[in-house]
Amino acid sequence: MVGHRANERLAGELRRRIRAGDPAPGEPLPSGAELAERHGADPAAVRGALVILRAEGLVGDRPGRGPVVLAPRRGVLRNDERHQWEKDRARTDLRERRSTGATENDTGSVVDDLVFSARYTRVVADAGLAEALGVPEGTALLERVYRTRHRDEDAPFGLTSSYIPIDLLESEPALLDESAEPWPGGTQSQLRTVGVEVDRVEERVTARPPTPDEAEELGLGEGVAVMVLRKASTDTRGRVVDWSEVVLPGDRAEAVFTTRLERW
Template sequence: MSQAYEETTDAGRPRRAPAVRDNSRHQWEKDRARQPRDARAGTGATERDTGLATDDLMFSARYRHTDATPELAEAFGVPAGTPLLERAYRTRHTGESAPLSLVTSYLRRDLIEANPQLLDESNEPWPGGTQSQLHTVGIEVDRVEEHVTARPPTPQEARDLDLPPGSPVLLLRKTSYDIHGRVVDVAFTTLPGDRTELRFTTRLERW
């Protein structure tokens, strides 16, 4: 049994060690974006966060063409109705029915359509993740901003994440900017509050 999933139970539920998500994951992903495919395919961000092996995980992706809502248009700095690609990701442990999180990511279609492979969900999981995908169309991510809030789950979220009563969800909104200051990815992740740890390390330049 992997270190992130224990066989002991608490009140009839699996006792799951928390996944640890820290902000150094973005530089880690960027460092891998230009590596050969075999190197990128060896592991991903989920394996890094959970300590699970690739064989321990079941992954699914669903793509949908959509148009920017007023909220997304404001986030991207584009007119409402701008064509977007919506990507819904679910990853779960092979021994569990609930995913580790609920992720929905949006990309501007005009920035990625030069590579048709980026519009096809059958190419997922993409070795190296989103930064590697963007690299194929000449986009380099310069910075990532993340905003985290918490609230009670909706009934659907409680069912999807198999949350025990009283557990909150953490809502993480991630905005990625390229080196030209454009917003190139807006992602919304819903994390189970009973088994997620957020960790932030800020390195300061020395005097």
């Protein structure tokens, strides 16, 4: 416990200096021995503090240079108001829906800031997807894989995979065509074109270490965890019409849940 407090204390001191621009992004940190001497800490505390700062995305490693200060990444803020916001927008005019979307809302970006890609694949429901969607195994699904990044960054904001039963979409061929993306207004707007109204959204959030592929694609440093958000959208008839998994980087994503309570 004493060692943990020493790690946290030193990490806090280094964090304040980094956020004040000393050292600046791209510059190396002092050596471990210099940090230990300057802050009156032992080498174990220095190593522990650097583990914390790497996990926060403030410090990374460069071959031949050791730990360096990283430029701040653009953050992602998800809250529990975004789904009603998206539902309301599904009934606005096309120009309004094209002006901004959920990613812009979550990141404070504008449309021209973003680079977007979508890949559609027809798949069949395995046991896990069948349970999540409440359909028989082998049901035809449309798998949609989305990536959105800021034009000034290499890594996407998150990794999104969405699954919708194909029979819900077949009456509107454009919904099966990845070249129609990005669809103005997002998934709820897409579903509205085939008469589907989302009634409720359930999200389950867990945390875990990233897989090697996730760490590489998200540009995660050593020790950075990911949040995994599994979202089930249910329509007014009680059907799960979309099930999604979103993998968010733990060093720059925040989930905020606000519960409004009835007054006495």
